[in-house]
Amino acid sequence: MALPDLPPRSDTQLGDLDPEELRRHGHAAVDWIADYLAGIESRRVLPEVAPGALIAQVPSSPPSQPEALERILADVDALVMPGITHWQSPGFFAYFASTASVPGILGEMLTAALSVNAMLWRTSPAATELEQVAVDWLRQMLGLPAPLFGVINDTASSSTLYALAAARESIPGAHIRRDGLSGRADLARLRYYASEEAHSSVEKAGIVLGTGTQGLRRIAVDDALRMDSEALAEAIREDRANGWLPFAVVATAGTTSTASVDPVPAIAAISEREGLWLHVDAAYGGAAATVPELRAVLDGCERADSLVVNPHKWLFTPMDCSVLYTRRQAGLRNAFSLVPDYLTTATDGEPSVTNLMDYGTSLGRRFRALKLWMVLRAFGTEGIAARIREHVRVARQLASSVEATPGWELLAPASLSVVCMRAHPSSVDDEAALDDLNARIIDAVNARGRFFISHTKVRGRYAIRVAVNGVRTEERHVRALWEEMRGVADSTAPAP
């Protein structure tokens, strides 16, 4: 490649836009956000747009000359907003809501302006140390014993991937980090375990790590959709006999489908006995442990090797923010630390200095701790517990209503804030017809625009799934949703 000489700078305006532009349009953006949040309930949760609608409306090529911020922001309103699904709506009951709370938004504003990279302590000491403070505060709120190392990642998918990489690296004598997995006569096929209800990210991690989908053995669940720990012990025994090399177990405290909680104490006992790394996916459910009465959700997790909790799920922190905890800090670092010449610093090796890039794959690390720290302070531990307690109370109330209503049935116990149910008119007993009926109920509710609910399958049955975890969702919204579901069901004829 030969690159030409370049002429001296022309008169073109260089540099950033004037900070006064930020002031002017930033004030307008703040008003826009405040109005957006204040009026969120008046918006359709799911947009009414066809695929390709936005693409058809924006120019197919970027502008050659600068465009005014007024015009760009006007286009956000005109072109982008019609295609936004409103995750901030109190009527958002799909998946798990991600709450952009007021303190979280303020934190993101400052993080964006500073745009520091918390890869090394030196590249922003306050970002690294505030991360240590925030994750330790959260540890205390969850009732987990110290010392416990924590690090913030983007999502639980990354946190679980990193935990399983550390688990893999901790296989005695295997030296997988150095020698890899393939072409080795000394290494058996690796296997790890999770329940049939475990999240797809648990399986995806194995795809990436090279253990393959076959390397994940799914363990059966009991009537309450919790991992059957005896089946786990039996599976490990069987796999060892068949030449597999078990290395980890992933338990879930709050599954995605039904919020079921695996029996972690029993699973921990098996993991310890078998010498397997125990990772707990508490991405959603962990937040419940901030409520003293619900702390049992993390029973046994003090024995886990690692655990993930996502503040962007049920702790009112904007996307993205996932905390990976581990009792085996060195194990995690051993799996990932790799320091090229250009990233060495004088403080490397000082025990008081942590370089957080050493605990995962991403070298670029946003200053995510700031928003989490601001959220925890702005709500206080009792304020957060009160909100989560209320979500659980309201969800259970909905579950009770479902149980008490003829023509409806609960498809899973509702112990946290997820309720799985279906309409089951006495006139219909064909499972396929019921699946179809309930899919149509969901579509009809969503089409009305006030609510967004999603589905799952519970033991093969199509379920209407309602997750109550957005900070703006109150009892009245859940009651209104329930009323609407019943109304829609009454006017939705089963397929003939």
Add this chain to the structure above:
Amino acid sequence: MALPDLPPRSDTQLGDLDPEELRRHGHAAVDWIADYLAGIESRRVLPEVAPGALIAQVPSSPPSQPEALERILADVDALVMPGITHWQSPGFFAYFASTASVPGILGEMLTAALSVNAMLWRTSPAATELEQVAVDWLRQMLGLPAPLFGVINDTASSSTLYALAAARESIPGAHIRRDGLSGRADLARLRYYASEEAHSSVEKAGIVLGTGTQGLRRIAVDDALRMDSEALAEAIREDRANGWLPFAVVATAGTTSTASVDPVPAIAAISEREGLWLHVDAAYGGAAATVPELRAVLDGCERADSLVVNPHKWLFTPMDCSVLYTRRQAGLRNAFSLVPDYLTTATDGEPSVTNLMDYGTSLGRRFRALKLWMVLRAFGTEGIAARIREHVRVARQLASSVEATPGWELLAPASLSVVCMRAHPSSVDDEAALDDLNARIIDAVNARGRFFISHTKVRGRYAIRVAVNGVRTEERHVRALWEEMRGVADSTAPAP
């Protein structure tokens, strides 16, 4: 786990803070940001804090009761800001700067407020479609031929990991996604190739993927620190003869140490002949292709299977934003797509609908496209090219000054915007003494506070490394840095 019943809600304030709080403190935050950017030059770039300083100042436990936002924001000033490294300073010449430009910050504000998850088209159609628009706009700016699939990830570490996962999955007949890598007599040890100068993330990807550090073979570089393509061809030949299974090559267009550009056309020819996936790491250097005169930086990349460019490096977009392009969209999707029941949607399979969660590990996906789209519009393609052209011109000017100055030497050619140099007084010829001298020059410059420069090693020699890629950095800053470096060098005695 048995969870108790919960009492009805108390009188505790629930829900989010009042949007009027966002309005009031948001306006204050905007003024703070505008003042911060306007006054950025008056701040020390590297903070003067000892390890643990922030931790010592904040309470060791979270507050039980809510704290006022005034107080929290005041603490950001009092406790956090003293420990911030100012990546936005025009005096930031270390690593690669991440610019928070005015349009980028505005984009992040809106992204935070919406806090949508762009995992499925349905979970925010506009977020998915704007991502497709923004990455296609950038593709055009880079001069890459259509069609080219692109997706935004957090960092190049993830983008390169995903690309190599797709490469691994494309090994004919290997079915690694399903069967994994270990315990298979039918699978040899996997190997991929990158130059000695390739980024640490390339090696880290192999650690995660289970090919191991031994699975990466480092190829020698030529005098200009570019991969020796003949050595690559020979290494592949040798490895095949020794029973390795080569599967990918990673070329770099703009290395981290010196911004050298591998000979991609020659490497592409070898990769094609050998049937290997070619990934190009243009995380930093790719941006130069937005300048028509510098487009040769991506010569041959139209033949690459995948390529990564980071708008958060040299395209004035706040952390984090990394674009992974691939000509083999199906290959990437095949490596990652995994759709559980609860994430199926009615539009799955419609050719006009893309679910971006299918192209990587992270299920949670921030709406990163918004800031990129706003940055591209606010600067325009010519505005972006002008800024990058100026960075290159100024960096080369610095390189010329170094070459022309007795007692200094350039350690690598400066074709893009990175300059590697060292002081080399005629009185010193011991390499260890030169390393020490230059380390002390860097420390002294950084200690003065006006600039932040970092080091690297070039062929084993300790180098002062200056990267010119922050949007606020002008010729005058580079001239002042050079003056300061020379002054510091003159007053820094070589070790006796």
